[in-house]
Each structure stands twice: as C-alpha cells, then as structure tokens.
Amino acid sequence: MLKIRNIDAGYGKIQILHRTSLHIREGEIVSLIGANGAGKTTLLNVISGLHPLKGGSVMFQNREIQAMPPDRIVGMGLIQVPETDKIFPPLTVLENLEMGAYLRRLDRRALQSEIEKIHALFPILRDRGDRAAGTLSGGERQMLALGRALMGKPRLLMLDEPSLGLAPVIVAEMFGIIQSLNAMGTTILLVEQNAREALQISNRAYVMETGRIVLTGAGVELMSNEEVKRAFLGNDYKEKWER
C-alpha cells in the first residue's frame, strides 16, 4: 500500500534520513519506534508532502506521490495526525472536524452523519462542540486531531506519537481505539516511544536509529529482541510501568 524506497532528507546541510526504506501492506498496523531525534517525524512529513526529499521515492497505492502537494496526498487517503500543531486553536471543535472533511465536499446531511460517527467514538467532543479547540486539554486535543483525520476517510492513517503527554488510562484507551480503527479497515502507521504498547498491537515494526532503519520484524518478535529490550523496554522503563 505504501512503499518508501531509499529516502534521503534533511534540514539545510544536515542530513537526517539516510536511505530509509519501509513498506506497509493494506490492513496492517506497523509501528516505527526510535529514540528522540531519530527522524521519525521527519519521515512522516516527507510522506505527507510537507518536507522535501533529496532522493528516493514514495509510492502510495502504486502511484509516486513524492512530488504531490499535501492536499492531493490527503485526498488519496494518506492522512497524518501530527505530533505538534495538530488542531486549529481558534476554530471551534465542530469546525475543526469539518475541516478534516474539506476535500470531500459533503453536503450538510452527509457532514452531519460523519460528525455523528466521530462523536460516537469520542463523546467528549460532542460536549465541547462549540468551544474553541484551543481551550481543550491535551487528551481532548489528541482526540480532536484523530477525529479530524478520520473525517478525511483515511485508508492509511499515520499517527505521530498519539500517546504523548496523555494520562495512562487515556493511553490505554487510545491504543484500543487504534486497534478498533484497524479492525474496521484502516491501515495504520504508528510512530511511538511507548514501544511496549505499540509493539503489542502491531503486526510488524521498524526500529529507527539516527535516520536509519536498523531493525525490522513482527511486533511480538521485536519485543523479545535483546537490543530492543535494552533500548526501549529497559529496566527503568519496566519499573516505572509496573509501579
């Protein structure tokens, strides 16, 4: 479904991504894990058309998309929920959702029914409908961002650290929602530092280190990999988790 080949990209003279390759098959949950600054967000932005690449190619549904503007990529159903800057703070919650469906040109009734679906998934957004999105809490913002992405009818949903800054209860809920979205037919690329949960729900995973894919395999397989354990599921992490 998505096939990335030998991508080079960076900021100015600094190269961040070095011949990065990965692929995602329809229906999968694939996670991409890696330490701070590994280049995960940069990779997602290259895929979304926000960041230029210096080499390599990005194929989505058998079409090269690396030269397409971001709105066309969204129109093809490749939608990202970014790590930062994920909502329109001055717009109301309802307007934020509506903008997610911008390209679909729905009439009032179709729009209403799509919004209903999001409300069913995230009831809190119904109560907050007329409030400016900027007044929402971190968790609510994350739900709104995900809701807005879903309004665009994604085939492949790319989530950049969806659990960042959320309370543990909400993190669990978020992973549950990701799984059920996948069960309903959305393919998922999940970028996470919460490696344990991410690997648990993933079919496959990639490990990125300083802009290179260094390891790949089935999710559960990687969980028992010594290197992954040391780097991402280390002792201190485990202790924190069990406390």
Place this chain on the structure above:
Amino acid sequence: MPQLVKLFQFTLSGLTTGSTYALIAIGFSIIHNATGIVNFAQGEFVMLGGMFMITFYGYLKLPMAAAFVLSVFAVAIIGLLLEKTALRPSRSQEVLNLVMITVGASIFIKGLSMAVWGKSAMTLAPFSGEDPILILGAAIMPQSIWIFGITLAVVAALSAFFVKTRTGKAMRAVAASRRSAMLAGIPVNRMIALSFFLSGALGAVAGIILTPVTTISYDAGIMLGLKGFSAAILGGYGSMIGAVAGGLLLGVLESLGAGLVSSEYKDVLAFLILLIVLFFKPGGIFGKGASRRV
C-alpha cells in the same frame, strides 16, 4: 449647543472616512492572516478601485452598478495576479522578501497608473446627488450614507463568509496554522490566492466609495494604505472587528483633530497614533497583548 452640533458633524464625517479605512484595514488583515506578510500594495488597490470606477462610470458611462462590480472585479484580479506572478514564484519565501516584492509592486502599479490616467487628480460625482440631509442639526451628505451602507454590507457579508462557508472556515484554518491546514487537505495556495483576490476587492470598494468625497490621483495609494495600516494596528492586526473599530476610531480622531485643532496635522495624527499604539499596546485594541512581528 452649536459646539455640540459641530462635534457631531466632525464625528459623522470622521465615521465616513473611517469606514473606508476599515475596509482597507480588513484587506491588510486578510492577507496577513493567510501569509504573515504586510501587503504594501494595499493602498494601490484603493487607488485602482477609484480609477477604474472613474473610467467605467465617468467615461464609459456604464450603469453605476455594472461599473461598480466591474471595477471591484478588475482590482480583485490584479490582487490575484500580484500573488500568482510576483509572490508565488519568488524563490525566497522569507517574509521580508515577500514584503519587499509588494513594495516593488506598489511602485510599479503607481507608475503604470500615472501612464494610464495621468497626473492630475480626478473625481466622481456622488452616487446620489449633493443635497445634504440634516440630522440633529448636522449635515450629512448622501455619499456618506452610501459609504456607511456599503461598508456595513461588506463587513456583514465577509463575517458570514468566514463563519458560515466551507471556504471561509478553511481560510481561518490556514490563518490558525498553515501546516495543520495542509495536513487537513486544505489547498493552502488556493486560499492564499483567494486572500489577495478578496483584499483587492475590498481595496477597490473603499476606493470607489471614497473617490466622490476626496478625489483620487495615481499617487493617492500610499497615504490611503498607511491610513488603513494604522487602523489595522490600532484595532489589532489580523482581527476583523479590530480593523473596523480601528478604522472608525482613526477616522473620527482625524476629523476631530482637523476640525478642532488644525487640518494641517490631519495626516500626521494617523502616524502619531500608529507610533503610540506600537509603543504602548502593540497588540492593538482587540489584540491579545502579545505583539506579532510583521
């Protein structure tokens, strides 16, 4: 009592010019919100609006409504062209460079206008006669009523556009976060182009309704642009209510200053206000206090 009537008279005429400042200020705000730049050609849009109206209505004798629509559309297209041919292709998308391009465009438009319309000031007959209407002892010109009415209609239509329509909401989304808008699938470049189109149209409306009151010449754009800019700063740059409040307030202050003190300092007052606001309350009346760099 006559003193009160005089004050009322000055206020009325201040609100009249203030209305046009408001329209110019909204034009500045729309482009700023979409792109983050200050469009120095905004005043030229105003001048062009007046010039086209004089051409279509005064010379070609088209019906007034047709001439009005045609003039507005012509300047809107010029705004669009400014974006498409000068700003979009620019290799550097740095704010400062883009602003300099609008400065260049302004000089270019001024020069071209001088070649087309000549150097002398031109005017237009008021839309419906010159018999003043008396209100509470103050005389109000019919043109003032046109100016209030048209400004009110334009502001109401724009507000509805930004709140009610899909495109209007998308423009607000782009203003809130360009990056986020891209990720939502909003064609950001089209929204930017639209902001120039709208600002051109707004400038033109201001020029058309103001010309019968003040006359217009090829070099009138700078002063009008600076007035609109001051109004936008006064009200809070980027805010629509701010632009309206700033425009009206500036118009009234100018008129009171000219009437009660001396008309010599009329134009200086706008800059004095601009400086005071920038110095003490850079966010403007409706700003959030934090200054935004231009």
